[in-house]
Amino acid sequence: MRYDVLIIGGGAAGLAAAVSAKKENSEIKIGIIEKNDRVAKKIHATGNGRCNYTNTDIKSDYFYGEQSFITKVLDKFGSGEAIAFFEELGIMHRVEDGRVYPLSNQASAVADSLRLYLAENGVDFITNTPVTDIVRTENGFSVGTLTSDRVIVATGGKASPSLGSDGSGYKLLQKFGHALSSVKPALVSLKTNTDIIKGLKGVKVFARVSLVNKGRVVASDRGEVLFTDYGLSGIPVMQISRFAQKGMTIKVDMLPDLKKSDVLGEVYNRVYSMPLREGGELFSGMVNKKLAVPMLKWAGVEKTSVKAKDFTEPNIRLCADFLKELELTVTGDNGFNNAQVSSGGIELDNFNPHTMESCLCKGLYAAGEILNVDAVCGGYNLHWAWATGVIAGKNAAI
Ligand SMILES: Cc1cc2nc3c(=O)[nH]c(=O)nc-3n(C[C@H](O)[C@H](O)[C@H](O)COP(=O)(O)OP(=O)(O)OC[C@H]3O[C@@H](n4cnc5c(N)ncnc54)[C@H](O)[C@@H]3O)c2cc1C
Numbered sequence: 129m130r131y132d133v134l135i136i137g138g139g140a141a142g143l144a145a146a147v148s149a150k151k152e153n154s155e156i157k158i159g160i161i162e163k164n165d166r167v168a169k170k171i172h173a174t175g176n177g178r179c180n181y182t183n184t185d186i187k188s189d190y191f192y193g194e195q196s197f198i199t200k201v202l203d204k205f206g207s208g209e210a211i212a213f214f215e216e217l218g219i220m221h222r223v224e225d226g227r228v229y230p231l232s233n234q235a236s237a238v239a240d241s242l243r244l245y246l247a248e249n250g251v252d253f254i255t256n257t258p259v260t261d262i263v264r265t266e267n268g269f270s271v272g273t274l275t276s277d278r279v280i281v282a283t284g285g286k287a288s289p290s291l292g293s294d295g296s297g298y299k300l301l302q303k304f305g306h307a308l309s310s311v312k313p314a315l316v317s318l319k320t321n322t323d324i325i326k327g328l329k330g331v332k333v334f335a336r337v338s339l340v341n342k343g344r345v346v347a348s349d350r351g352e353v354l355f356t357d358y359g360l361s362g363i364p365v366m367q368i369s370r371f372a373q374k375g376m377t378i379k380v381d382m383l384p385d386l387k388k389s390d391v392l393g394e395v396y397n398r399v400y401s402m403p404l405r406e407g408g409e410l411f412s413g414m415v416n417k418k419l420a421v422p423m424l425k426w427a428g429v430e431k432t433s434v435k436a437k438d439f440t441e442p443n444i445r446l447c448a449d450f451l452k453e454l455e456l457t458v459t460g461d462n463g464f465n466n467a468q469v470s471s472g473g474i475e476l477d478n479f480n481p482h483t484m485e486s487c488l489c490k491g492l493y494a495a496g497e498i499l500n501v502d503a504v505c506g507g508y509n510l511h512w513a514w515a516t517g518v519i520a521g522k523n524a525a526i
Contacts, residue, residue, distance in 0.1 A: 131252075132156035133524045134269070134276035136259045137297060138167030140510055141496025142282035143242040144517030147217070149525035150249045156525055158251045159274060163258035163292055168239035170284070170291040174510060175227075179235030181219075182210035182228045182514070183507040190508045192370065192471060193501035198512075200481035205515035213514065217241035227507050259283075262300050268491060278491040278524040280484075282517060285470030285497040286311055297498050298474060304489040307475040309500050313467030314370040315509075317361035320378060320456035324422055328355035331418045332362070336384035339368045339458075340377040347371040350384050359456065363505050370471050370502070372458050380454040382415060392448040399436045399444055407439070408432030415451060423450040469509050473500040484520035493520040 133149050135142045138160045146158050160167060171179060183190075186207040188198040205213075211221055211228060219241050220231035230237045246253075254274070263270045268277040283297025298308050336350040337360070349364035360378065368378075383391050398410050407429050408420045415423075424432055427446035429439065439447075464470065476499060478487045486492040495516035503509050 129159070129274050130157075131159045131274060131276040133158045133278050133280065133521075134271055134274060135160045135280045135282060135521075136262070136271065136300065137281065137283035137292075137496070137498075138162035138164070138253065138255070139170055139282060139284050139292065139496065140168075140513035141284075141498075141517035141520075142280065143168060143246065144213070144514045145280050145282060145493075145495055145521030145524070146246050146251050147213075147242060148518040148521030150246070150251065152522045152525040154249065158246075159254055159276070160246070160251060161254045161257050161259055161271065161274070163256070163296075165256050167253055167255070168243055170288065170293065171239040171242075172235050173288070173291060174235050175229065175507075177235050178229050178233050179238045180227045180229055180507040180510070181214065181238055182207050182511045184223055184226045184228060186210075186508070186511060190506065191501055191503040191512065193499075194476045197476045197479075197481045198501060201512075201515050201519065204482070205518055207511070209518075210511055210514055213518065214238065214241065217245050258296065259300065260296070262303070262492075264304075264489065278493065280493040280495060280517075280520045280524055281498060282495045282513075282520075283498055285473055286464045287313060287315075287467040287470045287497070289464060293497070295470075301474050301486075301492075301494060301498070304486060304492060306478055306486065306488065306494075309472045309475055311470050311472035312370075313461055313464045314471040314502050315366040315468035315505060316369045316466055317356065317462045318359050318365055318369055318372055318378065318458055319460040319462065320359035320458055322357065322359065324426060324454070324456065325355050325359075327421055328418060329357045331355045331416055333382045333416055333419070334384070335364070336381040337364050337368055338379045338381070339371055340379055341373070346376070353380065358462070359459070366468065367504055369461055372461060374458055374460060376458045378456045378458060380456065382419070382451045382454065388448065388452045391452050392445065395444050395447045399439050403435065403437035405436050406432060407434045407436065410436050411447075419451075423447055426450045426454075468505075469497060469502045471502045474498055475500050482519070483523035484516050485523060493524050495520040
């Protein structure tokens with residue numbers, strides 16, 4: 129079977145590329161080759177099933193990678209373009225704190241909008257077909273038994289391989305001379321020593337987490353932090369995970385809106401105003417009650433039944449320390465299986481940001497997370513996939 133455009137990978141970037149190619153030229157024959165039994169599997173899992181598909185504040189600052197390349201892409205396809213692209217596919221939107229979701233709050237709506245448009249416009253889905261090689265031929269490319277004038281590689285990175293992206297796409301582009309930078313899990317929860325936080329599994333606190341290396345803060349973020357049996361999770365932890373390495377320290381400030389002196393003052397106040405209150409109950413209303421057990425242990429108070437009047441000066445100071453400066457040591461991350469994205473990927477330098485075409489092989493394009501760009505949480509990673517997919521599709525269809 130011969131195609132005008134073959135797209136490898138039926139994820140966010142590949143599907144956006146196909147829509148954009150069809151819109152540019154409705155006559156062309158497009159095939160999407162997907163290793164899973166269906167396309168868009170990952171889209172269904174995004175945004176906790178709600179799909180945070182873009183952000184109203186799109187700028188290169190939120191992306192890691194070659195800034196001038198990223199800026200050129202975002203200049204062509206910003207948040208207005210992303211919202212309009214999906215509106216044309218039937219997706220009305222809602223905005224929460226800049227994050228854009230489908231109005232129906234269902235990630236499946238985003239996946240369906242792409243899949244249905246493509247099916248209605250005669251695009252072939254070639255599923256259950258992992259691509260292992262792309263061969264340059266005299267008049268285009270061959271991919272297995274299929275041939276095509278142009279090929280778009282949109283196979284994603286290595287994050288969440290159970291959803292399809294296992295890194296098998298990198299070698300498809302490396303074969304044509306494109307370099308691969310080292311790939312790491314990003315937006316992933318972190319493993320830490322757990323002796324101090326034992327028993328806190330499932331407890332959520334609003335906190336600032338700071339990643340510290342040799343006394344220097346490497347990354348910091350605030351929001352809802354989740355204690356787990358292996359360490360820490362939650363959006364702020366995922367945001368700093370990109371920079372985390374074994375042996376670094378995570379400082380957790382569980383009262384980020386209060387100064388250390390105010391927290392210490394409040395601990396003193398409670399101890400002196402409620403002398404008969406047991407330690408286990410003393411901080412109720414100030415912090416999550418479950419924090420009392422590890423906090424008192426950290427502070428050297430032997431039992432939660434010890435009354436406030438029996439707290440020593442060091443006990444009081446250490447309680448405040450626990451709440452403002454709990455220190456945990458990073459022992460690892462939760463790996464690609466649990467990561468939302470991968471950092472690193474195919475280097476941008478041999479791609480044209482105006483077309484997403486390879487400078488090393490005419491007719492070969494790349495889009496999405498396979499490239500050496502990743503971003504913070506907030507709809508930016510999907511935005512990158514749509515943006516590069518739309519640019520690649522449009523140009524491959526001309
Ligand atoms: C749980 C989770 C939640 C997320 N939530 C959000 C969110 O709310 N907002 C946001 O912006 N980002 C989110 N992300 C990140 C975002 O989903 C990805 O950055 C984005 O999907 C990347 O798009 P892509 O098309 O490049 O790759 P993918 O979506 O990974 O698609 C790649 C496709 O290629 C296929 N494929 C791979 N190799 C081959 C091969 N050799 N042959 C054929 N097919 C192949 C895969 O099966 C897959 O279908 C989330 C990620 C995860 C895992």
